[in-house]
Amino acid sequence: MLVNEKVAIDHGLKADEYKKICDLLKRTPNITELGIFSAMWNEHCSYKSSRLHLKKLPIKGKKVIQGPGENAGVIDIDDGDAIVFKIESHNHPSFIEPYQGAATGVGGIMRDVFTMGARPIANLNSIHFGSPQHKKTKNLLRGVVHGIGGYGNCMGVPTIAGQTSFDSSYNGNILVNTMTLGLVKKNKIFYSKAAGLNKPVIYVGSKTGRDGIHGASMASASFDEKIEEKKPTVQVGDPFTEKLLLEACLELMSGDSIIAIQDMGAAGLTSSSIEMASKGNLGIEINLNKVPCRETKMTPYEIMLSESQERMLIVLENGKEDYAKKIFDKWNLDFAVIGKTTDSKNIELFFNNEQVANIPVNTLVENSPMYDRKWKKSKLPKKNKIKKDVLNKLKIKDILKKILSNHNICSKEWIWQQYDHTVMGDTIQKPGGDSGVVRVHGTDKAVAATVDSSAVYCWAHPLTGGKQVVAESWRNLISVGATPIAITNCLNFGSPENEENMGEFVECVQGIGEASKYLNFPVVSGNVSFYNQTKEIGIKPTPSIGGVGLIKNYKKMITMDLKEINNLVLIIGKTEGHIDQSLFARTILDEKNGPPPEINLFNEKNNGESLLNLIEKDYIKSAHDISLGGLITAISKMCIKGDKGIKLKKPKNLINDIEYLFAEDQGRYLIEVNPQDLKNVSKILDKNSVFHEELGVIIDKEIIINEKTKLTIDELRSYNTNWLKDFMDA
Amino acid sequence: MKSSVITFPGSNCDRDMDVALKKFGFKNEMVWHNDNELPKSDLIVLPGGFSYGDYLRCGSMASKSKIMQSVINFAKSGGLVMGICNGFQILVEAGLVPGVLLRNKYLEFICKNVFVKSDNKENIYFKNLNKEVLEFHIAHNEGNFFCTPDQLKEIEDNNQIAIYYCNKEGQIEDQYNPNGSLKNIAGIFNKEKNVLGMMPHPERMIDQSLSGEDGSLFFKNLINNIK
DSSP states (O other): OOOOHHHHHHTTOOHHHHHHHHHHHTSOOOHHHHHHHHHHHSHHHHOTTTHHHHTTSOOOOTTEEEOBTBSSEEEEOSTTEEEEEEEEEOHHHHHHSHHHHHHHHHHHHHHHHHTTTOEEEEEEEEEEEOOTTSTTHHHHHHHHHHHHHHHHHHHTOOEEEEEEEEOGGGTTOOEEEEEEEEEEEGGGOOOOOOOSSSOEEEEEESOBOSTTTTHHHHTTSOBOTTGGGGGGGSOOOOHHHHHHHHHHHHHHHTTTOEEEEEEOOTTHHHHHHHHHHHHHTOEEEEEGGGSOBSSTTOOHHHHHHOOOSSEEEEEEOTTOHHHHHHHHHHTTOEEEEEEEEESSOEEEEEETTEEEEEEEHHHHTTTSOOOOOOOOOOOOOOOOOOOHHHHHHSOHHHHHHHHHTSTTTSOOHHHHTTSOOSTTSOEEEOTTSSSEEEEOTTSSOEEEEEEEOOHHHHHHOHHHHHHHHHHHHHHHHHHTTOEEEEEEEEEEOSOTTSHHHHHHHHHHHHHHHHHHHHTTOOEEEEEEEOOOEETTEEOOOEEEEEEEEEESSGGGOOOSSOOOTTOEEEEESOOOOOOTTSHIIIIISOOOOSOOOOOOHHHHHHHHHHHHHHHHTTOOSEEEEOOTTHHHHHHHHHHHHHTOEEEEOOOSSOSOHHHHHHOOOSSOEEEEEOGGGHHHHHHHHHHTTOOEEEEEEEESSEEEEETTEEEEHHHHHHHHHHHHHHHHHO | OEEEEEEOTTBOSHHHHHHHHHHTTOEEEEEETTOSOOOSOSEEEEOOBOGGGGOSSTTTTGGGSHHHHHHHHHHHTTOEEEEETHHHHHHHHTTSSSSEEEOOTTSSOEEEEEEEEOOOOSSTTTTTOOOSEEEEEEEESOOEEEOOHHHHHHHHHTTOEEEEEEOTTOOOOGGGOSSOOGGGEEEEEOTTSSEEEESSOGGGOSBTTTTBSHHHHHHHHHHHHHO
16 A cells, blocks of 8 residues: 555644654655554654643652653552552543443553553542433443453452542543552562563464554544444453463563563554663564464554554563463463564564564654644633522532432442452452552551542633642542552543643643642653544543552551441531532532632641541541532541431531531541540641541431431431432433 | 362462461462362362353353363262352352352342351351351352252252351341342252352451451361361
């Protein structure tokens, strides 16, 4: 096939990008080469619109072993142990084919983690769907949940936490973000940097088929009405093979025969071989006839661009081929020496004894396009003036019922019950808490992880929203007694070519950067997903933040269920009554305007660290951060989980009752303490200048909000637990 | 006491079972599916997971793997064989316990704590266990036990039902049946009661910090009974 500008444009490249390719090569690329360029230069692989801004994120810290740029980030959790983790998007494929899209998302992120030598110990996910009334929502939700479960359950890795939301901005573009944590010894981490000349390049895992060709390019484009035609670009997952691949790789890694290893994810053999060569400043020569193929008559173009799953590329020490092959034979996996490292600094491909591609590696990586896209700064919206008499007409009980059963607040048990969350025998906090927690097998340590996003806040004011998501992740870790260490981010946005969407991206990233810098909560890995839009309409900006923290002694882990009658519940952090952009304002008042709650990073840090101090001193019986739905939603969940009630004290501050109960002021937690510890707890909080007040006293099975408003815990529970199940059964 | 846990390709509760058996005093050995011989063992365990991906009927491929002939011989000579979850499916496929395991009634994977009633004490697994209602944990997609009326009669006549799904109080009713199993059956014996297949995972209930501790009771009792 002849290559020209039109063919290049059909590959998703721009005319000037095609010209740049010809200039770099000093000739016209052939079709295989063009395919390789299009795969490496698309948004998904090259980060061409985002690189400039991502550079501003804080990526260093005392506990950071590996920041962005590798298959996943790595943090130190002491005693020679490290946690490898990353979050990634699989949005486009999941909309086209929800089961396989979500399943291969889970498979891909686990591969990123075990490529580095770590055994996956926990999975998380953040999934976002269109409005519940939208005709596709139910099937997409069911398909995605089945896909995530189907893959993760079979792998035997517990899915310990997640987040699900519904918003009409996802009607045509759902989001599926998957995250994995793996455990590795600090001195046994594997990287993707090739080194040494004439080292064998090994292909292991599944055979290469025609599935997923141009998957990464598809993920770098907007959707239109012909989206169904893109089904063949979705990969098909085989978790069984991945389980074998995991065990075989870990077995090979226990020895010392691997120089570099890289999974074949987006853009398959192309990106994996080029990454390894680029990092090692080497060339790679591949004989494509040696690549194990599932289908006959595959062309070099197809072999290089296939996104068949469950495959790895390894650069081995010379002479270790037989030793390695034995391991892969034992696990019934393909093993083939397909090439070698060279000093040419080019990627050279051969097929039927002919050279079919020869491209300098640096043209694909360092010389890939980088754009300083135009972007529009957002203004902080004006505060709404909500009339007191509007609020006074509302009945607290009715609002609480609506809020607890709201699709973005209600219990997601229908979802997480379909995920094996207890396999591996170390899950000590299941989904449904502030963070999932797994023990570090055989030790007293535990690792907490959470994934969060607040698209509404980010949409209202990206800078504040970006900060808020990081702060929420931080709070969710602290609420279970974990010291926050680092985050991974999955940045889901509309088109970077649209100034408003690009502005949302730039300012969310700025917010994430500011908060993570202030909280000493660096970004160690991540992924950008642009073009989450159908025609001209982009999604609400949705950065998902995956936070990881450490609990030194797992017996000190905190859960949110109320523990004991007569204990007191205190609020940490001040309730100012910020109603704009709260769930209350949006669903009860139908008010969509106004600024999101302000983030005060000093208070976040101070309040959080003070709470950790109280937990360390064993004063805290239960804890929960206050977020969506405000104070009353938070305490309701604590009541439901603990099957206990609470009698609220009349608040001292002069704000309206409704503002007090439903405001979404940030930096707040609820904590349960024994009355005899109150003095000591107050003393510590006062000393640290942490604002706190008493919410109420724990009683049996009833929530007494004021003289007129009482609800039983069973009522609260039925509001909270039924919505999703009823929705899916209907 | 010596135990062996068989690892099939796709097993994923093999390590958890190893941890549990060792915790309660077994000297456990892991056995590869492709081996011919079983090590000398007082108990053989077929663990949970997705053997061979369960792409055919669950457990059917594993039931034909090399080691299974030795497991079948061991069981037929009276040796203790316990299959948990996928292990139960393998036992069914190997014909070591009666019945079949269908897809869950609501067609969804279920992972949660359940209560099971064990009032059948005439066997080495539950003898002397003085708690009738145990809190166990299930995590499966195909645990819906089914058999023909004739088989059921035989199973009941021989007292082969090991455990039933029930509520906290031990009531065996439809609403406490998580997967649609016939008669709320959660676990079953062979006629001689040396082979036990059950869907719940006792190995996930061996620590206060996990989902519960009734698995500890089960394993402690089992090793005492074997001694």
